[in-house]
Amino acid sequence: MAAFLIRRLLQSLLVLLAMSVLVFAGVHAIGNPVDVLIGPDASQAERAQIIASFGLDQPLWRQYLLFLKNALQGDVGRSFVFSAPALGLILERLPATLELALAAILIAIATGIPLGLWAGLRPSGIAAKAIMAASILGVSLPTFWVGLMMIMVFAVQLGWLPASGRGPTTLLFGVPVSFLTLEGLQHLLLPALNLALANVALVIRLTRAGTQEALLQEYVKFARAKGLSNGRIIGVHVLKNILIPIVTVLALQFGAIIAFSIVTETVFAWPGMGKLIIDSIRVLDRPVIVAYMLLVVVMFVMINLVTDLVYSVLDPRVRFAGAGGQA
C-alpha cells in the first residue's frame, strides 16, 4: 500500500512537470501579453522596460527554470493583469465553481437514477422510450446552445429566473456560498441544470443498463421467490448493486464537470474558475493560465488516486501490486 502510494505520487509529480513544460511552451508560442496590455501611447523604451520587468526578455528555458524555482517555494507567479498571486486568484473563484459542479452532480443523481430505473423496469413503455430519446439529446446537444436556449426561455421570455451571474453569497465555514438564500438558489438553478444535462443522460443510461442486468440476476429471482415486495427488491437490492458503477463514474466525472464548467460559466457569466481562465487566455495572462492548468492536473491526479483507494476498500479483490508487479 505504501509503495503504491509513493509510486503514484512520483508519477503524479512527473505528470505535473511534463504538463508545466507543455503549458509554458504553448503559452509562450502564442504571443506576448505586453502587446495586448500595453497602453497605446507607450513608447518602445517603456515597452522594453515592462518586458524586462516581467522577465519576458529572457530565453524561454531560463524563464521556465525561474518558474520552477519559485513554484517549489509555493509561488506559481503573479497575474500581470490583476497584480495579485495567480494561485490566490484561482482559489478565490474555486468555491463558485465547486458549488456549481456539486449542484450539477446532485441534479444528475436526483433525476438520472429515478428516470433510469423507470426506463430499466419498463423498457418497452412509452415513458421509457421518451426518457431514452431525451437522454440521447442530452449527450448530443452542445452545452452552450442549451444554455442560451435556457436563458431565452426561462429568463427572457418567462422571466422566472435571472439570466446570469451568481446571487448574493453567505459565508458557510468561511466559504462564500450562494445556495443558502432563495435568490442565490434561483441564480444557481439554470447554470447547474445546464452543466448537469450531459451527466443526467449518462446516469440514466448507466442506471437503465444496470437495472436490466440486475433483474436477470439470481439474487433478484431469489428475493422474488422469498416473496419480498417489488418495491423492496428494486429499492434495496437492485439499487444497491447498480449504484457502485454509477458512483464510480460520477466521481470521475466530477473532474470533467469542473473542467467543462468553462462553457457554462461563460454563457451564464458565472464568476468561477472557468470564466477566469477564458478571460486570462484572451489577454495572455501567462501566470494564471499556467497555474490553472497545473491546478487542474493536481485535481485530476488526486481524484484518480482517491478513486483507486476507495476501490480497494470497496472491493477486496482489488489489490495493489508492489514494485515487483503481479499478474
Place this chain on the structure above:
Amino acid sequence: MQIKKTAFAAIVAVLALSAGLVATAPAQAADLRIGLAADVSSLDPHYLNIAPNIALASHLFDTLVAVSPDGQLIPGLASSWRAVDATTWEFKLRSGVKFHDGSDVTAEDVLFSLDRPAKLVNSPGPFTSYTRQIVGKRAVDRATIRLQTAAPYGPLPLDLSSIFIVSKKAAQQASSEDFNSGKALVGSGPFKFVRFQRGDRIELARNERYWGDRPAWDKVTFRIISSSAPRLAALLAGDVDAIESVPTADIARLKNNPKVHLEQKVSWRTIFWLLDQSARISPFVTDKSGKPLSKNPLQDIRVRQAISKAINREAMASRTMEGLALPASNIVAPGIFGHNPELKVEKYDPEGAKKLLAQAGYPDGFALTLHGPNNRYINDDLIVQTMAQFLNRIGIQAKVETLPLSVYFGKARNGEFSASLLGWGSLAGDFALRTLLGTPNPETGWGSWNWGKYSNRTVDGLVQEALASVDDARREAAAKKAAAIALGDYALVPLHHQYATWAMRKGLRYTARTDEFTFAHQFQPQ
C-alpha cells in the same frame, strides 16, 4: 346618483394626482445596474492603462482635465489652465472639493498623484506615457500648481485627462491590493466605493458631496458579463438596466423592441489598413503564382492609391458594418481635435484603380494576404473578407488571414504582415499621427504602432510643430496639415469610424460618449 358620480370622479382625480405626485417625487432608492463587456482587473487607478479600468476609475476619481462626451477637454478638478510660457503650464484647482473621506483635495494630492505612476513597478500597461513629459512640478499655493516640461509641449492637458487624482493620505503607503480591498480607494469622483467582487460585480454609492452634477442614482452595480449574447440576454431578462457594446447582429431587431432603448454615437475609433512601405521584400506580397516579387509594390504610392480607390466605403459601412460605421477620410473621427474636414472620403473607382495599377507596372495585379484581428473591432473578420473581394475586383489576388488579438498584435509589431487592419482611438490628431505614422524611433518613442514603416520628414516636422505648440489654434493647424500630407501619401488607408452602441431598458437615457466609455453618472431616468 349625481353626487355619487361626482364623489367618484373626485376620488379618481385624487388618486391620479397622488399617483402623479408619487411618480414625480424622487424615488426612494434609485438603483442602476449596468452590464459591462470587459473585466475590471484592478481598482488601482494608476496600475493598468486599459479601457475597462479607466472607465471604472472615472466613477471614483477625478482628473484635472475632464473629457466631454464629444471628446473635448473640459474643466475637471482644475477649473482652468493656461500655458504661462512655452514650457510651463499652470492649473487652477477648483475650490471646496472634498475627497470621499471628507478631507480637502489639495495641490499636494495632485502632485502626489502625478508622481505615482512612475513609482509603481510591474505594471504591464503603465500610465507613465502621460506623465513623462513633466520634468518639474510645484504648488504655487494651495489652489495653483505649475508643471514644467523639458520642451514646449501642447498636449499636456490632454495627457492629464488620463491621470486620476488620489488622496495622498490614503494612497501613500498603499499597495494595489489596498486599492482592490477599498482601503485606499479615496477619490473625489461622483461615486464612492462599496464592494468589489473580482470577475463578478462592483458596487458603488453616490457621493453626496460631489462638486459636479449630482448623479441620478443612489446605488450603481456593475456586472461583468464578457460574452455578448449573455450580456444582451441579461438586459432582456431585466437582470441589468443597461449594457455596453451591444452585439451588432442584434441591433436592427432591438430597434423594434418596445422595451429597449438604444443610444449610438460615432466612436473615436478609426479602422484602417496599414500597408508595408519598407524597402524590403514584403512577406505576404507575391506574384499570382506565389513567387516573391523583386520589389515591394506597396512602396509605390500608385499601388496604395489603387487599393484605396478599390474600396466601396459606403457599401462597407451599410452592408458589412450593418450601418454601424461612418466612412472615413481622416485618422481621427469628426469633432476630434485635429480632424481635417477638407479631406474627402475616397470615391469608389475600380476602373481608376486598375489604371493606377497598370501605370505602376502591375497590369495583372499581384497576390497579397490581408491580415486582421478577429475579436477586437466590430465585425473585424468580415471587414477583412470584404476588403479581399474589393481587391480581387481590381486584379489583386487577395487572401485573408485573421487571428485572435493576443497573437495578432505581437506578429504585426514584429513586421510579419504586409497589409494589416488596425483600429485606433485618439483624442488628438497629432497624437495619432505621432504613434501611427511618425518615423519609428525608440529614442523618441515615435511610430510605436507604425507597422507600415511609413516615414516622411515633412510629416514628422509638422507633428513635432503641433506637439510643441502650447497655442491650440496653431497646434491644430499643424496637425491638420500633417494629416493632409500623410493621407495624401496613402500612408494608411482609412476605412471607417465605428459607431458605439448602448442598449438600456425603456425609460433610461444615456449621453453616448465618443470615447466609448460607460459612465453611470451619464445615465438619466427619462
